[in-house]
Amino acid sequence: MPECSTLNEIMEKYGGDREALVEILRDVSQAAGYVTAEDMATIAQRLGLPQSQVHSVASFYSLISLEPLGKHVIRFCQDAPCHVAGGQEIWETLERELGIPFGATTPDGTWTLLTTSCIGACSVGPVMMVDDEVYGNLTPGRVREIIAQVGGGV
Amino acid sequence: MIRATILVSGDPQSLSRGAEEVKLAIEAELSFYGLANEIEVGFGGGVTRVDVLPTVSIYPEGVIYGPVKPADGAFIVEEHLYKGRVVEHLLLPTDALVSGQLASLPAGKEGKQYAEKRVLLRRVGVVDPYSIEDYVAHDGYFALGQALTTMTPTEVMNVVRESGLQGRGGAGFPTGLKWSFVASRAEETKYIVCNADESEPGTFKDRMILEGDPHAVLEGMALAGYAVGAHEGWIYIRGEYVLSKERLEQAIRQAEELGVLGDDIMGSGFSFHIHVHAGAGAYICGEETALLESMEGKRGTPRIRPPYPTVNGYRGLPTVVNNVETLANVPPIVLNGAAWYRTLGTKRSPGTKLYSVMGDVNITGLIEVPMGITLREVVDIYAGGMKAGKTFKCAQTGGASGSIIPAALLDIPMDFASMAEQGASLGSGALLICGDDTDIVDLAYTLVRFFKTESCGKCVPCRVGTAQMLEALDRLRQGYARAADLARLEQIAGYAREASFCGLGQAAPVPILSGLRFFREEFEARLRA
Numbered sequence: 160m161p162e163c164s165t166l167n168e169i170m171e172k173y174g175g176d177r178e179a180l181v182e183i184l185r186d187v188s189q190a191a192g193y194v195t196a197e198d199m200a201t202i203a204q205r206l207g208l209p210q211s212q213v214h215s216v217a218s219f220y221s222l223i224s225l226e227p228l229g230k231h232v233i234r235f236c237q238d239a240p241c242h243v244a245g246g247q248e249i250w251e252t253l254e255r256e257l258g259i260p261f262g263a264t265t266p267d268g269t270w271t272l273l274t275t276s277c278i279g280a281c282s283v284g285p286v287m288m289v290d291d292e293v294y295g296n297l298t299p300g301r302v303r304e305i306i307a308q309v310g311g312g313v
Numbered sequence: 314m315i316r317a318t319i320l321v322s323g324d325p326q327s328l329s330r331g332a333e334e335v336k337l338a339i340e341a342e343l344s345f346y347g348l349a350n351e352i353e354v355g356f357g358g359g360v361t362r363v364d365v366l367p368t369v370s371i372y373p374e375g376v377i378y379g380p381v382k383p384a385d386g387a388f389i390v391e392e393h394l395y396k397g398r399v400v401e402h403l404l405l406p407t408d409a410l411v412s413g414q415l416a417s418l419p420a421g422k423e424g425k426q427y428a429e430k431r432v433l434l435r436r437v438g439v440v441d442p443y444s445i446e447d448y449v450a451h452d453g454y455f456a457l458g459q460a461l462t463t464m465t466p467t468e469v470m471n472v473v474r475e476s477g478l479q480g481r482g483g484a485g486f487p488t489g490l491k492w493s494f495v496a497s498r499a500e501e502t503k504y505i506v507c508n509a510d511e512s513e514p515g516t517f518k519d520r521m522i523l524e525g526d527p528h529a530v531l532e533g534m535a536l537a538g539y540a541v542g543a544h545e546g547w548i549y550i551r552g553e554y555v556l557s558k559e560r561l562e563q564a565i566r567q568a569e570e571l572g573v574l575g576d577d578i579m580g581s582g583f584s585f586h587i588h589v590h591a592g593a594g595a596y597i598c599g600e601e602t603a604l605l606e607s608m609e610g611k612r613g614t615p616r617i618r619p620p621y622p623t624v625n626g627y628r629g630l631p632t633v634v635n636n637v638e639t640l641a642n643v644p645p646i647v648l649n650g651a652a653w654y655r656t657l658g659t660k661r662s663p664g665t666k667l668y669s670v671m672g673d674v675n676i677t678g679l680i681e682v683p684m685g686i687t688l689r690e691v692v693d694i695y696a697g698g699m700k701a702g703k704t705f706k707c708a709q710t711g712g713a714s715g716s717i718i719p720a721a722l723l724d725i726p727m728d729f730a731s732m733a734e735q736g737a738s739l740g741s742g743a744l745l746i747c748g749d750d751t752d753i754v755d756l757a758y759t760l761v762r763f764f765k766t767e768s769c770g771k772c773v774p775c776r777v778g779t780a781q782m783l784e785a786l787d788r789l790r791q792g793y794a795r796a797a798d799l800a801r802l803e804q805i806a807g808y809a810r811e812a813s814f815c816g817l818g819q820a821a822p823v824p825i826l827s828g829l830r831f832f833r834e835e836f837e838a839r840l841r842a
Contacts, residue, residue, distance in 0.1 A: 180610035185552060185593040219612040219769075221594030222552045238514035239709060240671050240745050242759045276596050276767060278553050279517035281669060281743070282677035291555055 165190050166198055170205055177206050180216055184223045193224040221275070229264045229271035231309055234288040237274045241284035249285045252299040256306055269310055316351045317394060318372045320675070320697050321386075322379075323356025327367035331383065332356070335367055338383035342390035352394060355675065356701060365405055370694065372676075377694065379405040432657065432665050433641045434681045437525030442560050445567040448528040454573045456644035457532050460539055461581040464647075470496060470540040473643060475651035477663040482508060482599075482636035483715075483741045485662070485729035488643075491633060494623035496541040498631040505537045505546035506608070506627060506634045510592055510599040512551055513711040514763055515743030518667035519637035521679050523550070523557035526641070527564040531587055533640030535574060536647055537633055538585045546587045547627070549604050552594050561589050596767035600815050601634040603769065614771040615815040638667055638742075658684030662728030666742060669711075673700045673748035685726040688718060692746060703748030707831065709756065709824075711743025717753075717827040737827075753832045754839055757824040758786040764821035775818025778809035782825060789839050796840055803829060 169186045173179035183202060188194050194217055203210040217223050235253060237246065254260055257270050264271040280286045283295030287302075289309055294301075321327070321336045336354060343349045368379035369389060376399060378389055385403055392400045440447035448454070460469050474489025495503055507530060511519040522530060534546045550558050565587050568574035576584045595613045597603045602616035605627050626632020642664060646654050655663045662684040668691065671677045675697035682695065688708060692699065699705055708718045716737045725735055732739050747756065765779035785802040788794040794802075806822030813819045829836055 176610075178608065178610040181593050181607055182591060185591070216610070216612055219595060220552075220592075223593050237759075238763050239756060239759045240515040240743070243672055243745065243747065243751065243756070274766075275553070275594075276763060277512055277514040277516070279511060279520045281515045281517060281671045281745075282679070284671065288553070 166201060170202070175205060177208065180206065180208070180213065181220065181223075184213075184217045185220065188223045193227050227264075227268075230269050231290055232271045232273060232288075234273050234275035234278075235261075236276070236278055236280075236284070236286045238277045238281075240277070240281040241286055244284040246285040248299060249287070249297045249302060252302050253287075256303060270306075315353050317353075317374075318697070319352060319354045319394075320370045320372070321354070321356055321381075322366055322368045322370075322693075323698065323701075324366075330366050330380070332367035334383045335369065335381050335386040338386040339369070339390055342387040343394070346390065346395045348390070348394060356698065368405060370697070372697070375694070377405045378403045431681050432645050433522060433529070433638065433667060434525070434679070436529065437521055440526065442525055442527055443563055445528060445564065445571055445573075448526070449571075452644075452648065453528055454532055454568075456647040457535050457539075457573060458579055460536055460647055461579055461583055466496070466540050466542060469536060469647060472647055472651050473540065476646045476654040477651075477661075478639065478642050478646060478654070479662060479664075479729055480636055481638035481642070481666070481742070483513070483711075483739070485739070488635065488639055491623060491635070492537065492541050494621075495543070495631045495633050498624065500631055502545075502630050503541055503543040504627045504630060504632040505534050505541070505543045506601075506604070506622075506632055507534055507546065507548040507637060507640055508599065508601060508604060508634055509548050509550040509554070509557070509637050510604060511554075511637070511741075512596045512599050513715070513741040513743060514760070515669060515671060515709070515745050516711045516741040517669045518679055518742050520554060520557055521667075522637055522641050523554065524560055527557075527560045528568065529641045529644060530561070530637055531564055531568055531574060533635075533643035534587055535578070535585045536643050537635065537640065539583055541631075541633055543633070544584050544586065546585065547608060548587065548589045549598070549608055550589060550591050551598070552592045558589055558591055565589070595769070596763075597769040597815075597817055600817060603815070604634065605632065612769070614769045615817075617814075659726060659728045659731075661730045666727070666739070668742045668744050670696050670744045670746065672708075672744075672746035673703045673751075674698065674746045675700060684728045685731070687724050687726060688744070689723040691727075691744060692723075696746065699746070699748060703750070706747050706749045706751050707753075709743075709745040709747065709760070710738060710740035711745075715740025715743065715820075716823055717831060719831040721831075736830075753828050753835045754786065754790050757828045758783070758790055760824035761786055761821060764817060768817065768821070772812075772814035772818060774809045774812040775814065775821060778805055778813070778818065779821050781805050782809065782822060786825070789836065792839060792841055794840055796837075799836060799840060 169183055173183055184194055187198055199213045200210055203213040257265055257272055259265055259272055261272050261274055280293050280295050285297045286295045294305055321332050323332055340354055343352055365379040367381055368377055369381045370377045389400055392398050436451050440451055470492050478488040479485040480488055509519055538546055590608050592598050598607045598613040600615050601622055603613040607613040622632045622634050658664045664684055665681050666684050667681050669679050680695045705720055718737050722735055725731055761783050765783045768775045768779050770776045782805055785798055806825045809822045810819055
């Protein structure tokens with residue numbers, strides 16, 4: 160849940176500019192983990208837009224979440240270059256290690272497992288992003304290490 | 314620490330002409346000189362006509378020798394790797410290369426050594442991307458200074474026009490022509506938009522420029538602004554490129570402080586401001602009209618074209634939308650002239666091209682080579698050949714504007730026109746090299762899955778078509794499909810190709826259509842009896 164001040168600060172930063180709607184929503188989502196219905200109502204009111212339009216924009220972009228995400232978010236690349244480089248095995252390892260299917264969050268709220276489109280690190284595929292960090296040349300063993308390291312370290 | 318790599322051509326012809334013995338001789342000589350720990354030796358592909366095989370390629374220099382006998386191999390180690398001298402008389406004859414378009418190292422070794430021709434990447438990895446002083450010390454902002462002090466806007470536009478520069482986003486539209494459309498508009502306010510929403514699967518060329526040489530993009534945009542009469546520019550960068558965004562923002566601050574961006578640049582009276590607008594995760598926003606919608610704070614769905622952005626762009630005003638790589642070409646063109654630019658590449662497609670190379674090859678990564686070199690040369694020289702035990706089956710060029718390129722097209726010059734004549738496309742510059750064990754049906758499934766995920770949902774042929782194609786491919790992949798299902802798949806693919814609103818939907822069926830065109834028997838082999 161974002162504190163009201165965070166949303167205020169973000170709105171302030173873009174100065175009530177309607178063109179900044181996508182950026183406002185993304186910043187809120189990033190700061191708070193997701194965008195709530197109340198956030199959208201506030202944004203709509205401040206920008207003078209219908210709530211339906213704000214919701215329509217918010218639901219379009221993959222970096223804007225309308226649901227709470229886990230403490231750490233894994234975005235695994237499922238595109239052809241990573242797939243050809245052995246991505247399927249990594250996909251299966253992630254699901255097995257975390258015990259959840261893609262699109263889900265672990266019951267303890269630590270991990271959310273998502274797919275992403277190409278993140279431009281194809282020469283070191285298969286690749287995944289954990290929060291803001293990119294990890295390449297993945298093997299099942301390396302995935303287990305990263306999960307232990309990131310999940311245990313924070 | 315490995316300082317050099319030696320690749321001996323390891324194709325069947327080379328092996329029959331003694332490649333194995335050459336490799337052994339090289340390895341023995343490396344041990345003799347105590348170099349075995351710092352130089353690795355392996356087998357690569359065969360690049361050229363049979364009479365100059367086997368070849369020996371040495372990286373990172375990119376020097377190729379051929380034909381090489383075992384005694385020559387030992388001599389090359391002593392001279393080239395121990396004493397550091399190129400063995401001139403053993404160099405591969407230039408005419409042995411298929412396209413004759415390979416770049417050469419400058420100064421003294423012209424025409425002998427093959428290396429990348431770096432125009433766009435010449436500063437990447439050389440300068441500190443956080444330092445404008447470094448950029449200026451490497452010819453940075455010279456082109457802009459020259460243009461503002463000695464050239465009229467029309468002259469700048471004409472240089473770009475005469476250079477023959479084509480858009481590097483995938484479509485290959487002449488850049489100078491696009492600029493002239495905007496320049497000729499009467500509206501007072503016009504915009505330059507840099508499309509940095511690079512998201513084609515397998516493409517990371519723009520990221521390397523943005524991260525390694527951000528000022529080159531800013532300078533290209535300012536030159537575009539001067540040429541067409543725009544005073545404001547936006548860089549639309551995809552939300553996932555966090556580092557690129559940070560470096561661009563820093564570069565803009567520095568450029569404004571130095572007075573090479575902002576008001577009254579270098580006292581010329583010309584003003585140009587650049588802003589960064591980050592996306593929020595939507596592949597479709599790489600389509601220029603969807604990008605403009607997104608910049609205006611809306612869902613990133615494409616607009617109907619025409620009117621094109623050159624007439625009705627950002628905020629309804631005339632707008633140049635250029636790809637990152639296209640804009641990075643502009644400063645060297647303005648600085649060195651159109652005639653210089655036309656010495657690179659082919660007549661129909663001048664200049665160099667960035668390719669991101671990946672897949673079943675020995676060396677993956679980004680290369681910059683002249684337009685018109687062949688795929689065979691990319692694979693065998695720059696990518697160090699196919700991985701051991703694999704032979705080339707096909708290449709998939711990147712994303713929405715790409716296609717499958719089979720072995721039969723290995724010797725076609727890679728430029729926009731030549732590829733189009735073969736019914737193929739350069740795409741965005743991604744080259745996913747697939748070995749003989751690649752499952753074409755599975756590859757098509759993965760590619761179509763991408764388009765289904767990224768469909769914006771605006772039009773039915775794409776939204777429903779991608780879902781139906783993916784389902785049919787999945788049935789085929791798992792062995793449930795019958796002949797009628799395959800015919801139906803082909804039909805739906807045709808509809809999506811013909812009836813989709815924008816390039817994404819039109820490209821979605823291409824993996825199926827080009828897969829069927831070149832590898833139909835593999836699809837048919839998966840059918841249920």
